[in-house]
Amino acid sequence: xxxxxxxxxxxxxxxxxxxxxxxxxxxxxxxxxxxxxxxxxxxxxxxxxxxxxxxxxxxxxxxxxxxxxxxxxxxxxxxxxxxxxxxxxxxxxxxxxxxxxxxxxxxxxxxxxxxxxxxxxxxxxxxxxxxxxxxxxxxxxxxxxxxxxxxxxxxxxxxxxxxxxxxxxxxxxxxxxxxxxxxxxxxxxxxxxxxxxxxxxxxxxxxxxxxxxxxxxxxxxxxxxxxxxxxxxxxxxxxxxxxxxxxxxxxxxxxxxxxxxxxxxxxxxxxxxxxxxxxxxxxxxxxxxxxxxxxxxxxxxxxxxxxxxxxxxxxxxxxxxxxxxxxxxxxxxxxxxxxxxxxxxxxxxx
Ligand code: MRU
Numbered sequence: 001x002x003x004x005x006x007x008x009x010x011x012x013x014x015x016x017x018x019x020x021x022x023x024x025x026x027x028x029x030x031x032x033x034x035x036x037x038x039x040x041x042x043x044x045x046x047x048x049x050x051x052x053x054x055x056x057x058x059x060x061x062x063x064x065x066x067x068x069x070x071x072x073x074x075x076x077x078x079x080x081x082x083x084x085x086x087x088x089x090x091x092x093x094x095x096x097x098x099x100x101x102x103x104x105x106x107x108x109x110x111x112x113x114x115x116x117x118x119x120x121x122x123x124x125x126x127x128x129x130x131x132x133x134x135x136x137x138x139x140x141x142x143x144x145x146x147x148x149x150x151x152x153x154x155x156x157x158x159x160x161x162x163x164x165x166x167x168x169x170x171x172x173x174x175x176x177x178x179x180x181x182x183x184x185x186x187x188x189x190x191x192x193x194x195x196x197x198x199x200x201x202x203x204x205x206x207x208x209x210x211x212x213x214x215x216x217x218x219x220x221x222x223x224x225x226x227x228x229x230x231x232x233x234x235x236x237x238x239x240x241x242x243x244x245x246x247x248x249x250x251x252x253x254x255x256x257x258x259x260x261x262x263x264x265x266x267x268x269x270x271x272x273x274x275x276x277x278x279x280x281x282x283x284x285x286x287x288x289x290x291x292x293x294x295x296x297x298x299x300x301x302x303x304x305x306x307x308x309x310x311x312x313x314x315x316x317x318x319x320x321x322x323x324x325x326x327x328x329x330x331x332x333x334x335x336x337x338x339x340x341x342x343x344x345x346x347x348x349x350x
Contacts, residue, residue: 034063041089048165053095057127137330142174152232159250160202161237245321245338246283257323283318
């Protein structure tokens with residue numbers, strides 16, 4: 001089945017699905033400057049850790065392609081400056097920084113003897129490579145994940161870690177799509193995911209489009225379903241995973257993990273290796289984005305909170321590694337003890 005392309009390069013522009021309009025409108029937008037890309041990342045037109053990384057790489061190319069001049073040294077300074085600007089869009093998903101660093105590293109390592117226009121081309125090619133690799137990684141996550149989950153039927157997911165958050169298959173939803181290709185149809189419960197409703201607006205939208213049975217629940221309903229024995233496994237994505245397996249993901253993920261533990265339900269995180277931040281020993285160092293409180297009090301055009309009150313709006317939380325059954329990556333599944341098994345996967349190269 002042809003999947004929605006949330007991000008691609010077409011006709012000299014980076015084309016994205018504007019995810020703020022889903023599920024009412026499926027609208028594509030052509031991004032032609034680094035400023036537009038910064039904005040698109042900031043306001044979640046393009047969102048989900050792997051898609052943010054791809055967007056950042058294209059954003060960097062868009063940022064430097066208009067550079068006028070022949071000095072490679074000046075160009076490199078400009079590249080650093082544009083990358084720092086894009087890096088300020090959102091703090092939690094490490095894929096953003098990973099992609100910018102990777103593009104800069106490749107440009108620098110191949111700059112000796114090259115002129116400015118050929119370095120620009122190297123940067124563009126690297127952005128395309130990041131997109132293509134993400135596609136392959138998500139497919140591999142789907143294969144490993146399906147193998148793990150093929151004896152289950154009903155999954156719960158939180159936020160959107162599907163095709164719309166990556167180049168195509170998604171991470172948490174990749175096993176569902178691989179299952180569909182093999183004739184195993186999962187039922188998916190999708191947490192609504194307050195306050196920006198990525199679960200009901202985006203996950204439910206893409207699963208419905210793909211013909212997968214999906215049921216949306218409010219975030220506070222998961223415990224009831226688990227208690228009734230209606231959830232076989234939980235699978236979510238991640239924005240940054242520390243060396244010990246502590247995993248940052250959309251706010252509310254930690255709550256679901258605690259519930260899963262209480263009910264004896266396996267809890268999986270699915271993410272490509274680009275989402276690991278092995279410079280962090282544990283999750284306490286993961287920067288957590290705090291967003292405008294109006295997303296809670298004035299979400300989607302209607303005031304639902306009082307004026308003049310305090311509002312706490314962290315966009316992510318960190319699920320402690322003890323609550324995670326396994327981390328499904330493109331290199332295989334890291335199981336407990338996570339620290340040890342993550343380091344083993346790190347050594348695997350493709
Ligand atoms: O704020 P968002 O919508 O970018 O948050 C997205 C998530 O938390 C996803 O679960 C995560 O990025 C993994 S996407 C494969």
